[in-house]
Amino acid sequence: MTEKDLPSSSKAQAIAAEVRRRIVDREWRQGDRIPDEAELAVSFGVARATVNKALQLLADEGLLYRKRRAGTHVAVNPARKATLTIPIVREQVEQAGMVYSHRLVAQKTAPLPPEVAARMALAAGSPLIHVRSVHFGDDAPYQFEDRWINPVAAPGVESVDFNRLNPNEWLVRNFPWSRADMNFRAENADATDARMLETRQGTALLVLERTTWNDLGAITSVRLAFRPGYNMVAIP
Amino acid sequence: MTEKDLPSSSKAQAIAAEVRRRIVDREWRQGDRIPDEAELAVSFGVARATVNKALQLLADEGLLYRKRRAGTHVAVNPARKATLTIPIVREQVEQAGMVYSHRLVAQKTAPLPPEVAARMALAAGSPLIHVRSVHFGDDAPYQFEDRWINPVAAPGVESVDFNRLNPNEWLVRNFPWSRADMNFRAENADATDARMLETRQGTALLVLERTTWNDLGAITSVRLAFRPGYNMVAIP
DNA sequence: TCGCAAAATAAGTTTAGACATAGAGTGTTA
C-alpha cells in the first residue's frame, strides 16, 4: 500500500478524499478503528502533520471520531454537518440576476417588547431603534425585515437614514459581532407579513431570527421573513 | 506589541480570538489590510504556521479575505457562515429528554414520481422503495418522513424491515454518502402532513429536503416535515 | 478482587525551515 494518485489539489485533501472513499466503499466500516496517524503517514508517504490535517477535516465533517490515545474511529452515527451562508440580501438578489431595491417601512425609537428583550438580554421597555423594511428582487418582495437595534452597542444608529443604505449592510459594515445566535422555523404569515410580502395571510413563510452581540451587549435582533416558496440551500 | 494573554486553549485559537477582537473593536476596519503572517508571527512570538492556522480559521468564518501576494484584508461585507448539525432524529428527540418512538406508515416498491426523479437524476418510473414514517417524541409527532430509496445504490433495502430500525438510521449506518444536497423551506401542511403530524391543514411546516449520493448514484431522497413550531438552531 | 498509580500511546499542537504559486507590480518594447 503506497501512495495513491492525487486527484485533489493538496496532499491533505487527496488523503481526505481517499479516506472518505474507503469509508464510503466500506473498506473501513462504521465503528472500525483506522490505522493511526503515524502508520497512515508512512503508507501515504507524507508527514504526520499532513495526515493529521486530512483526518481533522473528516472529523469536522462528522465522518470520523477521534480521541487521544484511543485512536481514530469511523463514526457510528455520522451526524453530518451542513453550512449555511447567510449573505447580504442585496448580494443574494443580485446574484440571482435580479434588480435589487428596498423600501423602508418604518424607522423609529420605540420601547422594546418583552419577547425581543428576552432574546437580547435587555430590559423590556428600553428605547431601541425599530426598523422595518422590505427587500425586493425585480420589484417583487423578497424578504421582510423587522429589526431592533440597540443604540448602546451600536452608537450612531439614531442618526442614520436607512433609506439610503439598508440596515443590514450598515450594521455589517460598522458593527462586526463577536457572538450570534440564529435559528429558523416556519410561520404562517400574519396580516403584516402578508401585506409586506404581497401574499395571503396564512401562507407558510421561512423565518430566520438572529441576534448578534459585541462587547457592549446585544447589537441587534432581527426577524427575517422570506418570500413564499423561498428555498434555503445548505452545503454539506 | 508583544504576546497577549492566552485566554483560549491553543495558541492558534488565542491569536484568532485576538484578531477577532481587533476587528470587532475596529482597530482593524473593514477593508483594511492587516499585517502579513511573518509580521504577526514576530509580534505574537509564535511560528508563522501558527499564525497561518489562526487566520485560516477566521477566513473560513468569513471575517477575513486572503489572497496570495495581495495579503490579508478584513472582509468588507462579511457574509457569515452558520453550521447546521443534522442529527439522527432519535438522538435529537432523546437529547430533548423525550421518549422516542416511530411508526412505519408505508413501505413498498413504487414507480418514482417525476419531481423526485429529477432530484435523484434517475429515470421517472424506476422502481424504488418508498417509505413513509412518523417519528414521535413522548407520543407527540415530531417529524414526518417521506423517503425514496434506490436499491441500486443501496443494495439490500428490499429486505429490510423498517419497523425495527428506522430508515434514517439504517441508511446512515450502512450507506455513508459522498455527496449530498440539502435545502429547506416552509410549506403549508397538506392533508397528509396534517394527518401525520396531528395538526390542521395549512399549518406552516419547516420542510427539509435532502438527496444523498455514492459512487453508484443517488442513494435516497427524503422530505422531512417537522412538527409545527419546530425551531432549527444554527451555530455561527 | 478491587482500587490506584505508573507507563504507554495516539492525537493535539507547535516550530523552523523550505519550496510552490497566484497575482500584483514593474519595466520593456512594439
Next chain:
DNA sequence: TAACACTCTATGTCTAAACTTATTTTGCGA
C-alpha cells in the same frame, strides 16, 4: 499607450522533529 514578460512577495502547503496532554492499559499492592 497598450500589450507583454518578468520579478517579487504574501499566502499556501509540506516536512521532520519535538513536546504536550488525554486516556487507556498495565501492573502493583491492599
